[in-house]
C-alpha cells in the first residue's frame with residue numbers, strides 16, 4: 135500500500151555508515167533506518183552473534199523461559215533505574231503497553247474511573263490507534279477519528295501550559311494517571327527538553343502520585359551520548375519505552391518500569407514475538423558493543439564535531455537556516471519559516487550528493503547516523519551537505 139512517498143532508489147547492501155543502491159551507487163547514511171542501525175550496517179559482531187543464535191534457537195513462546203530475554207532484561211535493568219521489563223516489537227507497541235500500564239495504575243492505585251494521560255502537543259508516539267491518539271500533532275489524526283479518548287495536551291517546555299492543565303484536572307480529585315513525554319522530541323522537530331521544565335514535571339508527578347513516562351524510542355540506547363535520554367535531564371521517570379536503536383536494525387521494543395512490576399498480572403498484556411531469542415540476542419549484542427567500543431564517549435565526540443560543522447553551515451547559509459538543535463548524534467538544522475525551502479527539498483538535494491538525510495517535520499532537517507560513524511565520515515557528511523546547500527541557496 136502507498137503508506138510512504140518513496141525516493142526513487144532501492145537500497146540493497148550496506149557496510150558501516152554506507153549503503154549501496156541497485157545501480158551500485160554508494161551513499162553516506164545519515165539516517166541509519168531512522169536512528170535504528172546503531173552499529174551501522176553489516177556489523178561483524180552482530181553477524182557473528184546472530185548467526186550463532188539462528189543456528190541455536192530463533193523463536194519460542196513466552197509460555198516458556200527464554201534465557202536470552204532474561205539476560206537482556208538483566209543488562210537493561212543493570213544499566214538504568216528500572217527493575218522490570220516487558221518486551222514487544224516496536225516503538226508504537228512499547229507505547230501501547232505504557233498507556234495500558236498507566237491506565238491500570240490509574241484504576242488500581244489512584245482509584246480513577248476514567249484516567250487521563252497528559253501528552254505534549256508537538257509529540258510523536260507512533261501509529262497504532264492509542265499511540266497516535268497520544269500523539270499531539272493533529273496531522274496524524276486526520277481520517278482516523280474517533281481517536282482513543284483519555285489524552286489531554288500541553289505545550290512542550292511550557293511550564294505554564296503544563297501546570298494549568300495539571301492543576302485544572304486535579305482540582306476536583308484524582309484524574310491523571312500519567313504524564314507521557316519524550317525527553318527530546320524527534321519527529322516533532324528535535325526539540326530538546328528543558329531541565330527546569332522536566333524538574334517541574336517530576337515534582338508535580340511525585341507530589342500527586344502520577345506516573346512520569348518517557349518515550350525514549352528515539353533517544354534511548356546511546357543516541358544522545360548517554361545510554362538514556364533522561365540522563366541528559368538529571369531526573370528519572372517512573373517508566374520508559376525503547377525500540378529503534380535497541381536491536382541495531384532488528385525489531386524489538388521494550389517497556390521498563392521501576393516499582394510497577396505488579397501492575398500487569400498474568401493475562402493482562404502479551405506479545406507473541408516479543409522478547410524472542412533472536413531479537414534479544416540482537417539487542418544484547420548492541421548493548422555489549424556500545425560498552426566494548428566505548429561508543430557513548432564516541433557519540434559525544436562525533437556529536438560535538440557534527441554540531442560544530444552544522445553551526446558553520448547554518449551561519450554560511452543564513453538565508454536558509456535559523457539555528458541548529460541536537461545532542462550527541464541526534465542533530466537538526468532549523469529552516470527559516472518565511473522561506474519556501476522545506477526539509478524535504480534539502481533531503482532530495484542531498485540525495486544527489488549521495489547523502490541520506492531525513493526530515494523532522496517540514497522545517498527541520500534531521501541527521502541521525504549510526505553511532506559508529508567515524509570522524510572522517512562526519513567530515514564527509516558535512517562536505518556533501520555543504521555542496522548540496524551551495525546549489526540550493
Ligand SMILES: *Cc1c(COP(=O)(O)O)cnc(C)c1O
Pocket residue numbers: 223224225226227229258259260261316320321349350351352377378
Ligand atoms: C519512531 C518513534 C515511535 C514509533 O516507533 P515504531 O517502531 O515506528 O512504532 C514512537 N515514539 C518515538 C519517539 C519515535 O521516534
